Amino acid sequence: MSEPQFQVGRVIRTDAKVCHVDFDGKVLQCAPRGKLFEVRGLQRNPIAVGDMVRVDMGGDPAAIEEVLPRRNRLGRLSSMHDPREQVLVANVDRLFIIGSLAKPKFSSNRTDRVLAACQWYSVPASLVLNKIDLDKNGDAASIRATYEALGVEVLETCAATGQGVDALRERLVGRVSAFYGGSGVGKSSLLNTLQPSLALKVGKISKFWDQGKHTTTHSQLIALDFGGWVIDTPGVRTFRLHRASPAELRGMFTEFARFQGACRFPDCSHDHEPECGVFAAVERGQIAPSRFASYIEMLDELRTAPAADVDAPADDGQEAGGEPE
Numbered sequence: 128m129s130e131p132q133f134q135v136g137r138v139i140r141t142d143a144k145v146c147h148v149d150f151d152g153k154v155l156q157c158a159p160r161g162k163l164f165e166v167r168g169l170q171r172n173p174i175a176v177g178d179m180v181r182v183d184m185g186g187d188p189a190a191i192e193e194v195l196p197r198r199n200r201l202g203r204l205s206s207m208h209d210p211r212e213q214v215l216v217a218n219v220d221r222l223f224i225i226g227s228l229a230k231p232k233f234s235s236n237r238t239d240r241v242l243a244a245c246q247w248y249s250v251p252a253s254l255v256l257n258k259i260d261l262d263k264n265g266d267a268a269s270i271r272a273t274y275e276a277l278g279v280e281v282l283e284t285c286a287a288t289g290q291g292v293d294a295l296r297e298r299l300v301g302r303v304s305a306f307y308g309g310s311g312v313g314k315s316s317l318l319n320t321l322q323p324s325l326a327l328k329v330g331k332i333s334k335f336w337d338q339g340k341h342t343t344t345h346s347q348l349i350a351l352d353f354g355g356w357v358i359d360t361p362g363v364r365t366f367r368l369h370r371a372s373p374a375e376l377r378g379m380f381t382e383f384a385r386f387q388g389a390c391r392f393p394d395c396s397h398d399h400e401p402e403c404g405v406f407a408a409v410e411r412g413q414i415a416p417s418r419f420a421s422y423i424e425m426l427d428e429l430r431t432a433p434a435a436d437v438d439a440p441a442d443d444g445q446e447a448g449g450e451p452e
C-alpha cells in the first residue's frame with residue numbers, strides 16, 4: 128500500500144530554506160511553499176519549532192503546504208530594526224526559564240522579561256535555578272521567595288550532580304516543554320543529565336568574560352525517551368515584547384494588581400506619577416525592587432519601540448532562534 132500523499136508532522140528545527148519535520152519518529156527535510164511567506168502578516172517567520180504542519184509527501188523535497196492552527200506560541204520583537212514578531216516556539220505546554228546562580232550570575236531582568244512574555248502569550252512558566260552547587264551566598268532562597276510570591280514554581284538543580292533533576296524530569300514526561308535561558312546557564316548540561324544518550328555539546332565557560340560561549344545555534348525540538356518533547360532554545364540577546372501597550376505591560380506584572388487601586392490616577396503608569404500605590408508597595412518591601420526595575424526598563428522600551436509601519440528588511444528571516452548571544 129502506498130503512503131498517503133499528505134501527512135501531518137511536527138517541526139523540530141528550522142533552517143534558512145528547510146524545516147526538519149518529524150513524522151512519528153521519522154525525520155524528513157521539507158521545503159515550505161512560497162505562499163506561506165505571503166500570508167505571514169506581522170510575523171517574521173511563518174513556521175516555528177513546535178508547529179504542526181501539513182506536508183505534501185509527493186515531491187522531492189516534500190513540501191509544507193500549511194501550518195495548522197497553533198495552541199499557543201511565544202514570540203518577541205525581532206529586533207530594533209525589524210518591528211515584526213519572531214515566533215520562538217509554538218504549541219508548548221510549559222516554558223522552563225533556566226537561570227544559573229553563578230557563572231553567569233542570576234539575571235532577574237532576563238527572567239522578568241521572559242516571564243512577562245509568558246503572561247502575554249498564555250504560556251505556563253516555571254523557573255529553574257541551576258548550578259545550585261555554586262550558590263555560596265545563599266541567593267537561591269531570596270530568588271525563590273520573589274518568584275513563588277507570583278505563583279511561579281521554582282526548582283533548584285545541579286546538572287553536575289543530578290540534584291533536582293528527577294523533579295524536573297517528572298514535569299517533562301508526556302509534554303512539550305521549552306528551555307529558555309541565557310547561554311552558559313546549563314540548558315544543554317541539564318538535558319544531558321536528563322537523558323545521557325543526547326550527548327549535547329556543552330560549552331566551556333570563557334575565562335575572559337566569565338560567561339558561557341554560544342554553542343546551541345538553533346532551536347531544536349528533542350524527543351525524550353521517557354516520553355515528551357523538549358525544545359532547547361539558544362539564548363537570545365534581548366527579549367523585547369512585540370506590540371504591547373504600557374497598559375498591557377502593567378497586566379503582565381501580576382503582583383501590581385493588588386496595589387494599583389491605591390494609585391491617585393486610574394491610568395497610573397507607576398513611573399513618575401505622585402501617590403502611586405505600586406511604588407509605595409516597593410518602598411514598603413511588598414514588591415521586589417528587582418521586579419519593579421525590570422518593569423520600568425520594559426516600559427521605557429515600549430515607549431521607544433520601532434513603529435509597526437517601518438519597512439521591514441527583505442530577508443526571509445526563517446531561523447527560529449534569533450541572533451546569537
Ligand SMILES: Nc1nc2c(ncn2[C@@H]2O[C@H](COP(=O)(O)OP(=O)(O)O)[C@@H](O)[C@H]2O)c(=O)[nH]1
Binds near residue numbers: 287311312328
Ligand atoms: N558547577 C556547575 N556547572 C554547571 C552546571 N550545569 C552546567 N554547568 C557548566 O556550565 C557550562 C555551560 O553549560 P551548558 O550546558 O553548555 O549551558 P547552555 O549554554 O545553557 O546550554 C559548562 O561548563 C557546564 O559544565 C551545574 O549545575 N553546576
Ligand SMILES: [Mg+2]
Binds near residue numbers: 316328329343
Ligand atoms: Mg546549550
Ligand SMILES: [Zn+2]
Binds near residue numbers: 397400404406
Ligand atoms: Zn501607580
